[in-house]
Every structure is written in structure tokens, then in C-alpha cells.
Amino acid sequence: MTIENATPTEPAASASADGAALRALRILEAVATGVGPHRLGHIAAETGVSKPSVHRILAQLGEAGFVSADGFGRYAPGPRSYALAARLSGAHGVGAESILRQFQSDVDNTVHVGLRSGNQAVYVNKIEGNQPYRMASHVGMQLPLHSTAIGKAILAYLPASERAQLLAEVGMPARTPATLTDLDKLEANLAEVRDRGYAVDDEENEPTIRCVAAALLDRQGRPIGGLSISTVTFLVTSQDLLALTPRLAETAALLAPWYVAATPAHDRARR
Known part of the structure; x- marks a missing residue:
């Protein structure tokens, strides 16, 4: 019973x-x-x-x-949904993960993918470099847009009115002495990003950390995120890092369709 x-x-x-x-x-x-x-x-x-x-x-x-x-x-x-979507998009070998791993092997430094989430970005992929140091970054970490290479790559391709509203909402706090906290100077920097196709964070977000990033764009040219290479200033020169930007731009274009498929449209066409 x-x-x-x-x-x-x-x-x-x-x-x-x-x-x-x-x-x-x-x-x-x-x-x-x-x-x-x-x-x-x-x-x-x-x-x-x-x-x-x-x-x-x-x-x-x-x-x-x-x-x-x-x-x-x-x-x-939220950030964990973005991270899960990115993992699923590359779960079968010929996907974002395999492209990213090949890219890391080519550039021999730490690489990140960050996707826009509202007024910030979130790391959804990270592959460490082979140097004798480890970045403090991690998947799910939130990034300010005005002081990071991925963030500036995103800002550069937003419509001017949307960018102005976003920066007015979150501000431009100094993260280090090198952070751009003046709107006119940031706008001039973002114009350079659009001209050359990549953004630079030269100790603007963290001391001793230097990064370059290219935007991940959808078919309408709107930014959904960015791909970055991160280094430490005492081991990799600025010139050596900038020499990797052609490969960076090429890989960002290759990766973008994977992340567009994994990213909902709300940050690509905000109302």
C-alpha cells in the first residue's frame, strides 16, 4: 500500500x-x-x-x-543568456568557437568577444594567450563602453543621437588617468575608429592593459559587440599590437554572422 x-x-x-x-x-x-x-x-x-x-x-x-x-x-x-547563446552557436566545431581559437593561435595573445547589453557590454567568450600572465577578465564580466576597446568599437557605429543619449545616461567616469572623459575628445576618437576600422584602449580602462578591438556588425551595419586582442604594456609594444589589426578586422567580419544569429535584435534596433 x-x-x-x-x-x-x-x-x-x-x-x-x-x-x-x-x-x-x-x-x-x-x-x-x-x-x-x-x-x-x-x-x-x-x-x-x-x-x-x-x-x-x-x-x-x-x-x-x-x-x-x-x-x-x-x-x-541578460549576460548569461548572451554567453549561453554564444556557446551554443559554436558548439559544433565549425562555429564561432573554432574561429576564435584559430584567431587566438594566430595572434598569440588573449582574445575576447563582448556583446552589447543595453548601456554596457558583456564578455561572452575569452581565450587566454600563451604569455606568462593571466587577464583578470572573465565570461559574464560587464564592460563600460567609453573606456574599453570593445566598448568604443560599439559606440563608434551607433547613430549619433543614440550614442549621445547612452553617454548622457551612464556618464564617462575616469577609470584611469588615460580615460577619455571629455565628450568632444571621445567623439574625435570614435571618428578615428570608423576611419581605420578598429578601436584602441591604451590603459584607459585598466593600468598596464592595452587592447585593440573591431566591431561585430549586423547586415545593417549596426554594432552588436566587438572582438578584441588584449595585452600587457610591459610585454607587447603598441606597434606590435597594431600590426595585428588586419587579422583582427578580418576575423571580426568572419565572426559577426555567428553572433548576429545568437543575439536578439533589441540591441541592434533599439526603439
């Missing part, structure tokens, strides 16, 4: 857990579909889940880093 009484309750509990998991996945899918970020009501309508349940699940996904709230009642994929 004990076994018979216990049996019916176990599948019920399992079914409940499965239902909750599937609801969360449907909500995450709705957050990442189409042009966003999306309001709670839209997500509820797309998923058929009640608004209170959507709100609760979004809060849980937000705490875990899979969803980001923009502060205006709208929701977009």
Missing part, C-alpha cells in the same frame, strides 16, 4: 517541475524574440502565462543573470 500511495504523487510533482521549467524557457524565448526589449504584457501574451507568473519568473531569471530589466518596465536577455 505504501508504494501504491506514493507512486501517483511523484509524477505529479515531476510534472509540476517540468511545467515550471517549460514556462521559464518560453518566457526566456519570448524575451529574446523580435525587436525588444519587451514589456511584461507582451511577454505574457506571447507565452500564454499569466502576468503575475511572468513577473515572478522574470524576477528569478533576472537574479540569475538570464534577463535584464531596463528600468522602464521592459525586459531583455
Whole structure:
């Protein structure tokens, strides 16, 4: 009798857990579909889940880093969703991961991919270089846009009005003595980025760290992120690093379609 009484309750509990998991996945899918970020009501309508349940699940996904709230009642994929999407896009050998590993082998330094997430960028891939040091960066780390090479590569290709609004919202705090904190000087620097096709962070975000980055652009020329090479100033000269920029630009163009496919449209066509 004990076994018979216990049996019916176990599948019920399992079914409940499965239902909750599937609801969360449907909500995450709705957050990442189409042009966003999306309001709670839209997500509820797309998923058929009640608004209170959507709100609760979004809060849980937000705490875990899979969803980001923009502060205006709208929701977009969070850093962990970007990282997961990038891993999945390169999961079968001939993908972003294999391209990135070949690139790291060619340039022999640490390489990163960062994707835009609202008013910042987030590292979604990192492959360490072969030098006797390790970068403090990690997948999921958030990056300011005005002081990093990936960030400036993104800013350079945003429409001027969108860029101005973004910088007005987040400011341009000094990260090091080399950080560009004057808007006119930053705009002049971004014009150079567009002219030459890559951005430089010469100890602007961290002392002793020098990086170059090229934007990852979608078919409309909007930036979704950037590919960077990172070095330390006491081992790699500026000239040696800049010599790698043709390979950088070539690989960024090769990688972009993989990350466009893995990146929802809300940061490519914000409303």
C-alpha cells in the first residue's frame, strides 16, 4: 500500500517541475524574440502565462543573470543568456568557437568577444594567450563602453543621437588617468575608429592593459559587440599590437554572422 500511495504523487510533482521549467524557457524565448526589449504584457501574451507568473519568473531569471530589466518596465536577455547563446552557436566545431581559437593561435595573445547589453557590454567568450600572465577578465564580466576597446568599437557605429543619449545616461567616469572623459575628445576618437576600422584602449580602462578591438556588425551595419586582442604594456609594444589589426578586422567580419544569429535584435534596433 505504501508504494501504491506514493507512486501517483511523484509524477505529479515531476510534472509540476517540468511545467515550471517549460514556462521559464518560453518566457526566456519570448524575451529574446523580435525587436525588444519587451514589456511584461507582451511577454505574457506571447507565452500564454499569466502576468503575475511572468513577473515572478522574470524576477528569478533576472537574479540569475538570464534577463535584464531596463528600468522602464521592459525586459531583455541578460549576460548569461548572451554567453549561453554564444556557446551554443559554436558548439559544433565549425562555429564561432573554432574561429576564435584559430584567431587566438594566430595572434598569440588573449582574445575576447563582448556583446552589447543595453548601456554596457558583456564578455561572452575569452581565450587566454600563451604569455606568462593571466587577464583578470572573465565570461559574464560587464564592460563600460567609453573606456574599453570593445566598448568604443560599439559606440563608434551607433547613430549619433543614440550614442549621445547612452553617454548622457551612464556618464564617462575616469577609470584611469588615460580615460577619455571629455565628450568632444571621445567623439574625435570614435571618428578615428570608423576611419581605420578598429578601436584602441591604451590603459584607459585598466593600468598596464592595452587592447585593440573591431566591431561585430549586423547586415545593417549596426554594432552588436566587438572582438578584441588584449595585452600587457610591459610585454607587447603598441606597434606590435597594431600590426595585428588586419587579422583582427578580418576575423571580426568572419565572426559577426555567428553572433548576429545568437543575439536578439533589441540591441541592434533599439526603439
